[in-house]
Amino acid sequence: MIRAGRGLYSVQTDTGRILPCRLRGNLKKRFTYSETASHVRRVEKTKKLAETNPIAVGDRVEIEVSESGTEGVIEVVQPRRRALVRRSGNERERQTLVANLELAVIVFSAAEPRPDLFKLDRFLVLAEDSELDILILLNKADLADPAELSEALAEYREIGYEIITTSRITGEGIEALRAKLKGRLSAFCGPSGVGKSSLLNSVQPGLRLKVGETSEITHAGRHTTVQAELLTLEIGGWVADTPGLRQVEFWDLLPEDVAFCFPELAPLMGYCKFANCRHRTEPGCAVRAALDEKRVSPRRYQSYLQMTEEPTGRN
Ligand SMILES: Nc1nc2c(ncn2[C@@H]2O[C@H](COP(=O)(O)OP(=O)(O)OP(=O)(O)O)[C@@H](O)[C@H]2O)c(=O)[nH]1
Ligand SMILES: [Mg+2]
Ligand SMILES: [Zn+2]
Incomplete structure (x- = not known):
């Protein structure tokens, strides 16, 4: 369908x-x-x-x-x-949002709107929890300061994520993106206005997906794409364009499962002193130890704390 x-x-x-x-x-x-x-x-x-x-x-x-x-x-x-x-x-x-997909393409923009890394982390956890392959796109590279850009990328590349910087304007990264989409079912997701539909138009110019006006997207609540749609690619495969999500709410992710969705924390699980450790202030916590030794980024850890603070499960 x-x-x-x-x-x-x-x-x-x-x-x-x-x-x-x-x-x-x-x-x-x-x-x-x-x-x-x-x-x-x-x-x-x-x-x-x-x-x-x-x-x-x-x-x-x-x-x-x-x-x-x-x-x-x-x-x-x-x-x-x-x-x-x-x-x-x-x-x-x-x-x-999309069924039977293999690859989640999480799209953020380097500017307009500015990247919210905490939100990116939520998208990553959503995709990790579904056991999907993940590709991060940092779009609108033409608007970014290269130094700032590489700093933002390093944090994610270190923990194993693949990031492609793209631009609809310069065409940067489009060919690499095409190669990733070929022959599989993937979905573009990310906040509104980051250029998901624009990128898909660049991947396959015949698609003619509706694209938002930059002046419009600064108003909260403007969504150009309103429904997920699966598009057939000439190079083989399908890709779903989805509407930007203002909020990423997890359906049934338990707080104790969140750490497993952080690639840098997952290998530490089982090494804390207490089996039910929430990796906050407990003694003998392997996550806190990794944090002290700078093996885990404080910002990503902050993200973990935020996600386990709120009721993430259904209640
Ligand atoms: N400078 C620059 N602008 C871009 C780029 N890609 C997209 N834009 C602009 O960003 C705005 C939003 O693009 P869309 O493709 O509609 O964004 P979207 O992510 O599909 O948004 P929703 O459908 O609302 O979720 C448009 O004005 C695009 O022209 C890019 O690489 N560089
Ligand atoms: Mg769109
Ligand atoms: Zn712990």
Whole structure:
């Protein structure tokens, strides 16, 4: 399923045709997902599903095509593998942004808007928790001071993240980005106005995605892209353009699981004196020791503290 409207979905068939489809009525009610997210660390929880959307972009479906052959009905939604899931806005509902994706492309801009690294960390944790491959794009490189740029990048490269600096204006990084997207299902996510749709237009000029005006995006609440949509790439693969997220709320991430989503903290787990250590003020804490020895960035640690302070789980 590549696009969702009001009760009407676009489904791309194996032959590449795109058909408008409705959802079989009873599917909406008894909707269950077999969740295969295989976190060994996660205690199996019974999840009462309150989904914002019963079916998400990226879901594989079986359809019955009408006699005329011009439309269809979605009969079966196949079990999802990995998905990008968050808690939606003020509602206590689970929202699947994109299903069955392999790669999360997290887009930030070097300027306009200024990068909020704490927000970047939240996106990273969201993607890590879903066990996705991750690529960070630092867009609008043309607006940045190169020295400042490399400083921001170093922190993430040190802990193993791949970052490509890109610019729609100079074309920097576009070819490298294309190579990363080729042949897989990926999703662009990040705050509004960072240039997600612009970059996709550069990757494939025929897409003609709507792009926001710079003057508009400074007003809070302006979103140019309003719905996730899966685009077919000529080089092979699919990529979802998603609307910018103002807030990244986790759906069911437990505070004790957060450290596992920090690549520099995960290897330390199990080495604290207390098994239930929250890595704050406990004696014999391996995280605090790594922090003292400057093996962990104080800013990233701050990010960890912020994320475990709030109620991250469903309550
Ligand atoms: N200087 C510069 N401006 C850019 C670049 N990429 C995008 N922009 C501008 O940034 C603004 C926002 O771009 P969009 O592509 O609409 O941003 P978006 O991330 O898709 O935003 P939402 O759809 O609201 O989530 C537009 O005015 C673009 O022209 C870039 O590399 N350099
Ligand atoms: Mg957009
Ligand atoms: Zn600890």
